[in-house]
Amino acid sequence: FCNEFSADFLNIKENDENYFYGVLEVEKHHMMEGFLFCNLDYQRKKNFTLRMHELLRGNEAKGELDFTKWCWPNMKALGIEYCVFPYYYTIKDFSNAYLNENYKKTILEARENPIIIHYDAWWGAVKPWDYPFGLKADLWLNALAKTPFMSDYTKRMHTNESFYTTKMAEQHYFSSVKSSKEILFKTPYLFFKSYLFVVFKERKIHLRIFALMGGLVKNFFNKLIHFVFLMPKALVKRVVSKILRVLGLHGIVKKILIKLKLLKKG
Known part of the structure; x- marks a missing residue:
C-alpha cells in the first residue's frame, strides 16, 4: 500500500448492488483478484456463498479469474492505481500494452501515485x-x-x-x-x-597458476640434473672404490691419486 484508499471505500453506498469492486482485466467481465472491495451485506442478501458453491459444482473452473466472471454484472471497476505492476514502470508507450482499454488514459497518473504495488x-x-x-x-x-x-x-x-x-x-x-x-x-x-x-x-588466479607451474618445472629439472649427472658420478665412485677394496688395491690407488693431486687427503 502506497497511498490512502478509504475515500473510495466510503463512497460505496449502503444500497449498492455489486458483489465487489476490483481492477478490470483485459478480457471482458474479468477482474484481477489481487485486491477487492467486497460488499458483504449484499452478498449475504443474495446468498452469495451458496450460489458460488452451486456454480462450482456445475462448472469446472479453468482459471483463477473464472470466479469473478460468474459474478458479472454485479461488480464494478476500481482504478488501475489499485493494481500497479512494477513492470509498468519500464513501459514508455501503453498504446499496445497488455492493459484494459479503460486504463490506458489513466495509467501514467496511476504510475506516479499508486495505491497498491502488485x-x-x-x-x-x-x-x-x-x-x-x-x-x-x-x-x-x-x-x-x-x-x-x-x-x-x-x-x-x-x-x-x-x-x-x-x-x-x-x-x-x-x-x-x-x-x-x-x-x-x-x-x-x-x-x-x-x-x-x-x-x-580480481583474483589473478592465472598468475598463481603460472607461479605454481614454474615451481613444478624448476623442481622437475633439479631432479633431472640430480639423476642424470650427479647421481651416476657418485654411484661410479662407490662401485670403483668397492672393487679396489676387494682387490686390495684401494690404498695404492689412493696414494697415487693424492700424489697426482687428483684426490685430497681424508
Whole structure:
C-alpha cells in the first residue's frame, strides 16, 4: 500500500448492488483478484456463498479469474492505481500494452501515485521479501523500515544466506524481465564476462597458476640434473672404490691419486 484508499471505500453506498469492486482485466467481465472491495451485506442478501458453491459444482473452473466472471454484472471497476505492476514502470508507450482499454488514459497518473504495488512474478517482479533488488522493491523496503519488523527481515537474510544468494544469482542471469532471446544469447556472455573478471583481474588466479607451474618445472629439472649427472658420478665412485677394496688395491690407488693431486687427503 502506497497511498490512502478509504475515500473510495466510503463512497460505496449502503444500497449498492455489486458483489465487489476490483481492477478490470483485459478480457471482458474479468477482474484481477489481487485486491477487492467486497460488499458483504449484499452478498449475504443474495446468498452469495451458496450460489458460488452451486456454480462450482456445475462448472469446472479453468482459471483463477473464472470466479469473478460468474459474478458479472454485479461488480464494478476500481482504478488501475489499485493494481500497479512494477513492470509498468519500464513501459514508455501503453498504446499496445497488455492493459484494459479503460486504463490506458489513466495509467501514467496511476504510475506516479499508486495505491497498491502488485509484485506479481508473471509481470516481471520477484517478491521483494525474496529478492530486495527487484523492480520497485525499494517501496516495500521503505515501508518495512517504518515498522518494528525490519530487524527480523535483515536477521533472516543473514541466517538464510544461501537462499538469497541463489535468488540473486538466478535474477542476475535469468531475470524474469529478460526475454527468452536475451537469456539464450546474452546470459552465457554475461556469465563468462563475470567469470573472467574474477579469475584474471580480481583474483589473478592465472598468475598463481603460472607461479605454481614454474615451481613444478624448476623442481622437475633439479631432479633431472640430480639423476642424470650427479647421481651416476657418485654411484661410479662407490662401485670403483668397492672393487679396489676387494682387490686390495684401494690404498695404492689412493696414494697415487693424492700424489697426482687428483684426490685430497681424508
